[in-house]
Amino acid sequence: MTSLSDLPIRDDLRGREPYGAPQLDVPVALNTNENPYPPSERLVKALGEAVMDVAGALNRYPDRDAVALRDGLAAFLNADTPGAGLTGRHVWAANGSNEIIQQILQAFGGHGRTALGFEPSYSMHPIITGVTGTRWVNAFRDEDFGLEPEAAVRAVREHRPDVVFLTSPNNPTGTALPLAAIEAVLDAAPGMVVVDEAYAEFRREGTPSALTLLDGHPRLIVTRTMSKAFAMAGTRLGYLAADPAVIDALLLVRLPYHLSAVTQAVARTALEHSVELLGSVGELRRERDAIVGWLRGEGHRVADSDANFVLFGTFPDRRRVWQGMLDRGVLIREVGPPEWLRVSVGTPAEMDAFKTALKAAEAGTEESK
Template identity: 65%
Template sequence: MPLPEWVPIREDLRGYEPYGAPQLPDLISLNVNENPYAPSEAVADDIAAAVRAAALGLNRYPDREATELRERLAQYLGHDLTGDHVWAANGSNEVMLQILQAFGGPGRTAVSFAPTYSMYPEYARDTHTRWVAGRRADDFTVDPQAAVELIKAEQPDVVLLTSPNNPTGTALPLATVEAVLDVAPGVVVVDEAYAEFRRAGTPTALELLDTHPRLLVTRTMSKAFALAGGRVGYVAADPAVIDALRIVRLPYHLSAVTQAAATAALAHADELLAQVDALREARDELAAWLAGRGYDVAESDANFVLFGRFADRHAVWQGLVDRGVLIRETGPEGWLRVSVGTPEEMDAFYTALMEVDPR
């Protein structure tokens, strides 16, 4: 409901609604790009033991620098990174907000390329950062020349690139990232929330960190690590850039419980990531099935597929909901996005879509 006039909210926020995808109980949830495979009993037991140990010290504040967690994340990422190169927060959402707090703000500009993650302009709005959205090509790639021209014209303090991109699944060649880095006057952020799902041979921007000190690469444990409920995101960058983020972080922003759970999960990285290959295979099968039925399908390196085009996408979305399957009405007009689920969940989606949109 709209806020009543007597609520003295900032005028630039009046009329907005809280961000969030629909949460509808008792439906097959294929709308928020979660990992459909829960942690095993053994992983859950170790997380529970770590949380219990942390609980015995909850009368004390947590390590405000999350030192152990940052070291473990650096070890996971490799590329000769140390804990000083990594910062962690409550999901990559908080990391992104901290980046805009530190490097954006009044009189500053952030640039990205739409369609992309719908929270980016909200981070800019909340930090009073001017927002400029360039356009992706028809195949959802970023044209390097167009990107360079836009950055030269706007002189942004923050450039947000996404690889793989949400909601399209499109990965960026490192040459495109480098072309942006060569002309960007401020920081360049490559959001790699879905990096673990990229196809073999698709590069990571982590390869560029040692030669580009203004580059930040963000990741999350929500997707491939099946830890969406744990709320842990992180960023890798030059230690001086990490120190800049530490200036704007809230005191004790990452709870002892969160740090303990994430650190325990990282000890089981191999097991938690074991389903990634299966999800990649299921994604490719999903894309091929949709294309075989005549849909336009965006090439995806993530754990979801964007497909279309529909004259009335909401009617299709509602028809799927009526059949117990929840996907996401997002992206360009006429397109829908479906996350990769278990084989049983995908069979339910296939059946429901054929009933709603027979072709």
């Protein structure tokens, strides 16, 4: 049998492992930050009808530039952030925010260029940076997982990156960035600044979006997704807002007809039902804040979260705790800084199961010492 090592793959790919959270059949899966509430029967019917409408023309290529979808996304962002003043020309869409990130790095990164981020953060940023032939620099976050503007500016001035990644709310910590930190980086960065807002809809009241900074900052890109708050992870739809010139640059690297007609139809339908789909956001915020309070009451360190997940610790042997919870049917994520674990916010019943499993796993850990 031929093995991977026998193939003439790129040297920089040798020894790497494919990215991905465990996909296990468990009663309670709280490891991938999904919205736990499925579409209603009414929405399922609307989605089915939307797919049927395009099914008869699947012998033809889809709208290559997804014009109607981009117009809809712009309207949604304008409602989310009044005064943003976006049009379809300011928006681009692709197969999940990971393809958005890949296209950004294909256009603005590459051989001889550098991307900089502040870890712990979204692990796909350095992975996609590497596979696009771009050099990755980790400038690190503060002890509390925040980012002081002065420290961020020092890192940018030292490394002069072509692309800077800022994640707000940050994954896996849930930490949101103040606009002052983003503005400071924008003023110092010689290249593009990407603010990854995959969890923006979950941010606490009064936490602004980087969308408010787009006007006057042509090198700023704000990325979003339908996978989280929209409860559309299976649709694979990510998008960004930026100056129209940025979209022109991405057109140079995007594959033709990269968004299927079915994906576009489903995403447009989701936007038409955005009030319903986002109706669970308030409940998930309350459940998040409740689990933060409970974990702190149990003596754990917990990062402040503006997302739909919580990073908590610390555990001298987090693998043992993670496995102990899995043995009890609850799957969370072993990710981020050593000694920390991350739990996605689920339904009240799922969070009750999480509490029970965590206490049992910790008790088991103590007994094994």
